Amino acid sequence: MNIPVLIAGGGPVGMTTALELARRGVRCMVVERNDTTTRHPKMDITNARSMELFRRIGIVPQLRAAAVAPDHPFDVSWITSFAGHELQRFRYATVDQAYARIQAHNDGSQPLEAPMRVSQVEIEPVLKRAIDEAPLIDVRFGVQMVDLVQDAQGVTVTLRHRADDRVETVRCAFLVGCDGGGSQVRRCLEIGLTGQENVMQRFMTHFKSDAREVLQRWGFAWHYQSVHGTLIAQNDKDTWTLHTRFPDSALGSPDPSALIRRFTGVDIPHQVLVANAWVPHLVVADQYRKGRVLIAGDAAHQYIPTGGYGMNTGIGDACDVAWKLAAIVRGFGAEGLLHAYEAERRPVGLRNCEGSGRHNQVRVQIGKLYDDRLEAPGAEGESARAQVGEQIRQIGNAENESFGIELGYIYADSPIVVPEAGAVVPLDTLAYVPTTVPGARLPSVYLANGAALYDCLSDWFTLLVFSDAEGTAEHFEQAARSRDLPFTVLRIDQPELLKIYDAPLILVRPDQHVVWRGRSIKDLAAAHRVFARALGWPTHV
Structure with missing residues (x-):
């Protein structure tokens, strides 16, 4: 069997990669060793940037x-x-309030979408239904990728059907390993991991309980945290996940019910669904690609959950690798796009790994503030609690406020964007600074007609024209036609938006990142050079 792209791993990253390929007209196969979607609550937040990308998928x-x-x-x-x-x-807006804020501050500083509280247990079935309904996606759960051999023309992949141990081989042009932290694809490629492994011993207890009078004593909260761990409200009704920390790694064989009792301080009726020890890592793969094989998601990076960067970074990987592979398969992209995938996404992986580590240290720092005085009666206890509460406030909660990490990652050094000498690249991990410097995510606004700018972008390349000069749009249109490249010119008669977008002409690529900006382009040859660079062809702009 021949398939343009085979995806090993049917988690959120693998399924998102498949959906992105399919919507760009590329056939693919997804193989997943498990028979069903996960029952482990591995993540509980889909951030605003991931939701923007999911919006494009529909x-x-x-x-x-x-x-x-x-x-x-x-x-x-x-x-x-x-x-x-x-x-x-630390109080944070609801989804409804976030959407109201987005509408009220239509200045490019906001995302298009609000974040979403949802367990991976719930998100995977939604994605699974979507890939099952997509005619261009061949879905095979219960099938494991066991080996690969690649050559200059493609990759031969060995698959094993777990139900009967039947083995088959599939020939594909490209293979994407989205097969998790223990990635078999990464092992076959002999790609190492750099960073800190076995950061801290932890124990997960996923359970059902209707004891909301206890578990929501102070009202709804996404996370309740203490020195004993973090309790995640998965649905604000009856499903909860307790992550218990063991800093000394002396885990032993804990009783999940006893851990719940220790965290809550009282006995509550409950049913344990899943309970297991686990060890988080802070590691990033040394390479994201070898030849025609690429890795994404946990196969490429593994983080402590602080900040929620694991799956969300993986969704960014998926959308990035998918449009690049689709461009190559469809004939207008070149091999340089494969190199650009690692050049763009690995620095993001490293940055997010560092952020996750910082956030974890904040939790450790706060945990050290706890002592017996916090439960003391009378004035002594009140004073101690007020003091520690103020210290926690001053330390802050950057892990849920790092919008520079979520929205502000910029592919400034990418080989497929047109660099600008002297361009200022915002590096703040907390604050998102809107910018159209090449490589940046395009700032999001609503247009005068009420449409979201992102919704007006084409599936491939879009030239935003706030004011044209010397026929620049026509030069790009001719260059795109000669390459059979899907391309749209979007004219926006709102001069006031130049305060946000800085340049009257902005070329946007399929993942909503800026390729080039300027006031004009010299001629058709210059437009050809911009497209050649953006599509990974050898050139110099």
Whole structure:
């Protein structure tokens, strides 16, 4: 069998890669060793940038239907226990409030989409239904990728059907390994990992309980945290996940119910669904690609969940690698796009790994503030709790406020964007600074007609024209036609937007990142050079 792209791994990253390829007209196969989607709650937040990318795929309504209600907050609260005291609460907007803020601040500083509280247990079935319904995607769960051999023309992949141990080989032009932290694809490529492994021993207890009078004593909160761990409200109704930390790695064989009791401070009726020890890592693959084989998601990077960067970074990987492979398969992209995938996404992986590590240290720092005084009666206890609560407030909660990480990653050194000498590249990991410097995510606004700018972009390349000079749009149109490249010119008669977008002409690529900006382009040859660079062909701009 021959297939343009084979995807090993049917988690969120693999399924998103498949959906992106299919919407760009490329056939692919997804193989997943498990028979069903996961029952492990590996993630619980889909950030605003991932939701923007899911919006392009067209599945945001289905995802939100599976998520926590839009009028529930994203609050994070530090407590002693549910039998004790709340020390500090960081309050964050509901989805409804976030959408209202986006509309009220239409200045490019906001994302197009609000984030979403949802467990991976819920998100995977939505994605699975979408790939099952896509005619261009061959879905095979219960099938494991076991080996690969590549040559100059393609990759021969050995698959094993777990039900009967039947083995088959599939020939593909490209293979994408989205097969998790223990990636068989990465092992076959002999790609190493750099960073800190076995950061801290942890234990997950995923359970059902209707004891909301205890578990929501101070109201809805996405996370309740204490020195004993983090309790995640998966649906704000009856499903919860407790992550218990063991800094000394002396885990032993804990009783999940006892861990729940220790965190809550009282006995509650509950049913344990899944309980297991696990060890987080802070590692990034040394390479994201060898030849015609690429890796994405946890196969390429593994983080502590602080910040929620694991799956969300993987969704960015998926959308990046998919448009590049689709361009090559369809004939207008060149091999340089494969090199650009690693050049763009690995620095993001490293940056997010560092961010996750910083956020984890903040939790450790706050944990050290806990002592017996916090449960003391009378004035002594009140004073201690007020003091520690203020210290927690001052330390802050950057892991849920790092919009520079979520929205502000910029492919400034990418070989497929047109660099600008002296361009200022925002590097703040906390604040998102809107910019159209080449490589940046295009700032999002609503246009005067009420349409979201992102919704007006084409599936491939779009030239935004706020004011044309010397026939620049025509030069790009001619260059695109000669390459059979899908291309759209979007004319926007709103001069006031130049304060946000800096340049009257902006070329945007399929993943909503800026390729080039300027006031004009010299001639048709110059437009050809821009497209050649953006599509990975040898050139110099």
